[in-house]
Amino acid sequence: MANPHTADRDRVPLGQKAAYGSGTLTLNLLPAALGVFAAFLIIEFGMDPLLAGLLGAIPRLLDAITDPIMGFITDNTKSRWGRRRPYIFIGAILSGVIFALLWQLDTGNSQTYNFWYFLILSLMFTLGNTMYATPLVGLGYELTSDYNERTHLMAFSQFVGQFAWMFVPWLWVLVANENWFDSAAEGVRELAIYVAIACTTLGLLPAIFCRGIDSSHIENRKEISFKEMANNFIEVFRGIGQAFRNIPFVRLCAATFLIFNGFQMVASFAFFIILYHMFGGDYGAAGNWPAWFGTISAVVTAFLVIPIVSWMADRWGKRNAFIISTCLSIVGYLLKWWGFNPENPWMIFMPIPLISFGIGGLFTLMMSMTADVCDLDELRNGMPRKEGTFGAIYWLMVKLGQALAIFLGGLVLKLVGFDGSVQIQATDTMTQLRLADMFIPAATAAMAIIVMLGYNITEKRAREIKAQLVERRGEL
Template sequence: MNKLPLHVRLSYGIGQLSDGIKQSAFTTFLFFYYNQVLGLPGSLAGLAALLALMVDAVTDPMVGQISDRFHSRWGRRHPFMLAGAIPFGVAMVMLFSPPDALGEMGLFCWMLGGAIAVRLMLTLFFVPHLSLGAELAKDYHGRTSLIGYRVFFTYAGILVTSVIGFAVFFPPTAEYSNGMLNRASYPAFGLFCGVLGTLAMLLSVFGTRKSIPYLSKPVNAKSTRTPLLALLDVFITLKQHSFRIMFYSVLIFSTLAGVTQTLLVYVATYVFEFQPEHLAGLASSILVGIVFASWVAQSLSRRFDKKKALAICVIVGGVFAFSPQILYFGGLLPLMDTTTKFLLIFTVNGISQVFFIAYIILLDSMLSDSIDEHELETGKREEGLFFAARSFATKASYGLGSFFAGIGLDVIQFPRSATPETVSQEAVLSLAIFSGPVMLVLFAATVMISNRYPMTAQRHREIIAGIASAKAD
């Protein structure tokens, strides 16, 4: 296929709405629900997230390898995408509906089991869907454009889930001035997330179905390697220098982003002293990123090439993202009235989202370029395997991120079921330090790693020419 029709690009992109829904539900709401509302210690909630991530470490490469080699009249990606859709919705509903009588360990097990189920069903869709994008678009810059659709819908899912969650499901009531502490609201929220995520998956499957005849064919169909051994294949992908650099970059970036996102409600509630209605408005700042990120990514990559563009996105995004905490330490933020404070944080968040979303677009485009290099070197087209590794690194944003956030909350002895009035100033200050300057320094470390990425536009043109020549022979 040459230029993809608009409806195919939209259908492909909308599938990632489900991942955005999961990201927002897990990092913004789930941890707070089990920790602050149900009373599960932060370290146990973080441990549940980490153990669920370890399951992903096995299932992601398994699904990637199986889909790379799968034969069916629906191709090698679509059957798995379809299989994960409805169970994803069911698992999401169950995760946010634990029985009332569960004790501490019961809550831990329910959170762990539910998180594993949601992750597993999303893996069935997510890994083949990522691979599908690399098959649909082959051009160096056209690939960045298609990935822009996918990232757009990912963040649209985050936006919809966050805004509707705060505004519709968690409004203040006579009993709960902070609606986030109302336990009765969470099952309906889980149902909303499950239904919307399932619909997005199904629309993507059936909307891209006519592209199946034009996609790459299964590789190494007679391989005797078992799916479990595919876990070892992930380490084989890390032998490729360009992919290894990107893998470690996204692993660190996603983990730090996960810590930040997990602490979002805590920081907004206890440091900025916002109510849920303010959080809904604050979440909508992501619209700025959704609108401008794809243009920023393409403009920067054409002017500076992708590696330099990536560094610019991390640095600029990080400075804006953590500037409110820096103003807090300087004593300026507490002096502002609520409206001024909200407008300031909304603005800097919107700008930071532009560059962070552009970062994801560029990174996925660079990963796809690395897959082309792998095909030239080995003769195998194994998007599933490479994007399984990428999927695992991205999902670390919840697993490792929530784990470290949970430990951090316990270390600073942050109280559970707390209102802003009952939290000590020392605890609020510790939370601001952990979520601000510490994270900014660690974000900058990703720049040092990604600067070692060797691929250029010229090198990619040579790779594509080499692949075409090999196929002609």
Template sequence: MDSADAKIAGGGTATAEHTHQEPLTLKTKLLYGAPSFAGAAMIIPIFIHMPKFYADVVLVPLGYLAMAIAIARSLDALSDPLMGWISDHTHTRLGRRRPYMLIGAPLCGIAFFCLLNPPASLKGKDAAVWFGITFILYFLFHTVYVLPHYALGPELTQNYNDRSTLFAWRESFTILGTIVASVAPGVLKTAFHLTDRQVFFELGIFFGVALTVLYWLLALTLKERPDFVARESNPLVPGVRRALRNRPFAILLASYVVGSIAGAIPATMMPFFNAYVIRPHDPTASLSLLLAGYFGFGFISLPMWVAVARRVGKLNAWLASFFLGISGGALMFLLGPGDLKALFVLICWAGIGFGAGLFLTPSMQADVIDYDELYTGKRREAQYTAFWSMLPKFIAIPSAAIPIAILASLGYIPNAIQSPRVVFAIRAIFALTPATCSVLSFLIARRFPITQTIHNAILEGIEQHARGEVAVDPMTGAIVPPPKPGHDEDVGWFLDYFSSGELKRYLAKGASRPVRDVITMAAVSIGVSVLSIIYVLHRVHSLSTDPGALTSVIVVAAGLALAIFAFHVMRLAPARRLAAGEIPADVVRAHLGEVVEAAHEGTPKRAAG
């Protein structure tokens, strides 16, 4: 126990009173978790089967597939923060989250079916366009329902351990759906002698309908907590700045972003590794077996990880799980033709570690949201969930697209024995790159500071604020006054449209400076985006040349630049208000002092797990 924990324990503020909330019923956990069965099942054919299906069956050049994936995922990532903000600001009879589940799930099911079933007449560039459009629509509608669904979880309970079990149930359904989707293609082809197109037709119908039914059942049965629905949310841009000041969240997000590379690459490369490195007699059947082993062992290990987390804490349990993924992934590099049994053992070994991260990280994220409420007085589940989703997606885009483009540039030939350099590239990308990223993610995750003792103290501080009393930040010892609704609070949120540097330049160089800063940054951002788009269009004007790996990176750059442009556009009107002198200079100086103090006090002490 470190000094922060000792102080809390000695002071008696972190007691069992914060776990008094009634435990969630099994019905609630099932209703909340079950929709993830269908949602997760859809991911398998999209990320595992579709790239190879479109490359080897539909005959879309790999370079164009990589580019289509990059474009679609960039637009998908851009929609996340907007959807999070919209959900947090929604006030309807059904609540903030449920209306979007009712709308998004059926639309996503339709897009999923279309993605899996391109018309047989489409070839080459036309098929790539079909893939890109349906891919974009799938992820757009996926964002509409999944962000509100994930944001609902932290609202259902604030109990430290009950959250772990809630997310464990959700991820149990996630893994179950993943297993079913993993083995289904092999079973359907072997037992019923179906072609690839027939298999994907059946899967498109089944999972599209299942997604709609399960989400409608959740939305029409499980009610949102009225006290959370009634709470005021915040402006989007200041919310972004305050979220990034949340040090525990920044640590957790950084670890997750780096670790997302370790998840994106194997998902895309496993079919290629299986077919062209291991070279089994029946690649489809063996791939189903490998996926079933990975997700199956992740599923059966969940109760073990829940017990471990209760005993040693969420962080220590999560850190232990890294070892399995790192060691299992690195050893796969040593495998070659005929090593199917060894690959299966290593896949299962890594799958045990995979199960821990599925539910522990969202549970830890929910604790971070409580810490945010301690300082802001607002509930921002969807906005934090959007961050959690958006930034890893931008990292995962090149992780999924670039490996495919690299194979194309090295001379990959569909449905043939590959050259030694292509085989080596597949082995290195599939095994070594994710293992390296997992090591980096582990080193970042070690710094996460919120323990059960600290979390109980955070909830106590929120209760003290509700009574109008000051609270203590349990990680830093800083005094945290209750947020004061009204003019002062509104001014604080308004000034958070601007960085400390921008406010200092405003005070030093004149009222027009904020507008100039915002316009300059917006112009630079849109310029980068436009130039990137021009470059991509120049590269893809003909199927006669492969667009190459660099094109996928440029697409990601265009998407990021567009997101930054939108961010600055939303700051233009506040900049004009600031330039008009609406906020006195002494108020700005006081705000700058508070920001500096918060940044200093927000550096958490290292807490034991």
């Protein structure tokens, strides 16, 4: 169908899109850098792998508790600066400062000291990042009420966010650069400060320049106070229950869980395949190929995939754009068998454009569709609008999928007989690892397509819901 003209009041100015995109860049950069630096807990700071695993898992458990609570708090906040922006401002500062402090470890400290230092600050960082991320996601859902403009906003923010993934692969190279740092430990400590400064600066921009909906007329908000804490906890669970009774939203969460879980499960396999299959375990020969693989993937996603996905969503609807982009990613995953070619390393870039449609299309479209789902929730359950709650639950599914993927990825490595202590891996091991690298994400993507076939908020339905809400609120 032809796209109706987007009203001027529903358009998000370029400056606000850029400011919101800087927030998305911060959301990507902090966990991506955290993932790179975390490897040096074992390599450089001598942390036992089991303890390092606990340091990654325990904060995720805290996330599971705090994300929905923060969603409820930001949905029901009353302030002269709106429901989201005060938390984004404070959360950006806390996230940056604590991230820098988190990595000021010393190799001379005992393992016990470093474990407790890192755990305590990790929990503090998780709280600060939740205070930032949950309101930011909610703010994005409410910046516009137009079906197509929501996709354009999310496409732009995901485009800006991809610059994090262009940069982060090179942290491996910078940390180990002997011309810059005397040791990898020093590199981690110093680079963490630079990352923190960048994230704090960029993270403040949405709080300063973005304008959410006028919250002064939002009804039925709960009082946020210690006196009402017991009632508030009941309301948190009530909101979670309403979200999971929203079938279109459940489909979005399930599809995201499947695609992101499959993608993350094999995310580290590319490094191992490049190193051991293509270069025989020779780090020197492998050089910067793994870093270039990550950077080129982000460049293709930003400059090619996201604009195409946005165009497809405008032309054929969001669900159809999701199905098409996911099908393209499946073809890309299967092409990896020929892409990782020891005789021609340049072939590793061949499947990237198709693979990038998976994650690039996923978050561009899913965040736009979640905003549509929030309209459906208001229609069914009334005020207050629950963008924060829906955003918290959605991203909680992403985090749980990531945690499960890390465990399952390690299990796959064990099952195929991978041995990180030897330079030359068995032929059968590498063959099985390459097959897993192809078929696991392809299979989870196919299941996600099946889940989304029943998603029924079309553009026509979304505009009908919006018209009913406008009439109910008495708006012009």
